[in-house]
Amino acid sequence: GQSLEQPSEVTAVEGAIVQINCTYQTSGFYGLSWYQQHDGGAPTFLSYNALDGLEETGRFSSFLSRSDSYGYLLLQELQMKDSASYFCAHSPGNTGKLIFGQGTTLQVKP
Amino acid sequence: NAGVTQTPKFQVLKTGQSMTLQCAQDMNHNSMYWYRQDPGMGLRLIYYSASEGTTDKGEVPNGYNVSRLNKREFSLRLESAAPSQTSVYFCASSDISGRGRETQYFGPGTRLLVL
Numbered sequence: 001g002q003s004l005e006q007p008s009e010v011t012a013v014e015g016a017i018v019q020i021n022c023t024y025q026t027s028g029f030y031g032l033s034w035y036q037q038h039d040g041g042a043p044t045f046l047s048y049n050a051l052d053g054l055e056e057t058g059r060f061s062s063f064l065s066r067s068d069s070y071g072y073l074l075l076q077e078l079q080m081k082d083s084a085s086y087f088c089a090h091s092p093g094n095t096g097k098l099i100f101g102q103g104t105t106l107q108v109k110p
Numbered sequence: 111n112a113g114v115t116q117t118p119k120f121q122v123l124k125t126g127q128s129m130t131l132q133c134a135q136d137m138n139h140n141s142m143y144w145y146r147q148d149p150g151m152g153l154r155l156i157y158y159s160a161s162e163g164t165t166d167k168g169e170v171p172n173g174y175n176v177s178r179l180n181k182r183e184f185s186l187r188l189e190s191a192a193p194s195q196t197s198v199y200f201c202a203s204s205d206i207s208g209r210g211r212e213t214q215y216f217g218p219g220t221r222l223l224v225l
Binding site for chain 1 (some may be wrong): 114141142143146147150151152153154155158160168169200204212213215216217218219
């Protein structure tokens, strides 16, 4: 089967750094994607890791370790607007269809 | 450039009624998808269409049908709605590059309540 596990909630303060983990048990793994969703709105793409290591995009970075079946999203210099749900996802067999984790709700406090 | 649009935004149905959710994209993408999202859950794929003229089942296809009307439009039909289909429905589109990197673009969602 395909499963991606994430913590359900994470809380951090403004200006801090937070890490959201994702562990997966999948077949046909090609890479790990991350999406952000504000208040039930449209999910938006954040990053993708095909290879092991760190990918940096501004304040957001994403990491993948294939040997550990593990990845994380790192958010730096947290802002109130980063309060949202974050989902890891992968496309089994590189078919384009996505399997999502259940999401992590990040609450940023002043 | 509107991206992905969905209609309607909200809908209330009675058990047994039918309805069609509409989705259109103007990004010339080949692939389109329908997901449902239940409270506190991730998105689950209902059906997808890798290209015009093709459709395939996702994780939770029971109770739904789809039509890929043309390259732009992908509709989702509930033939006989059930309370278990109360959910938020998202349509998405993407281009499969073959390089393994997928960026899906999502519509704003349709909130469906089945009584």
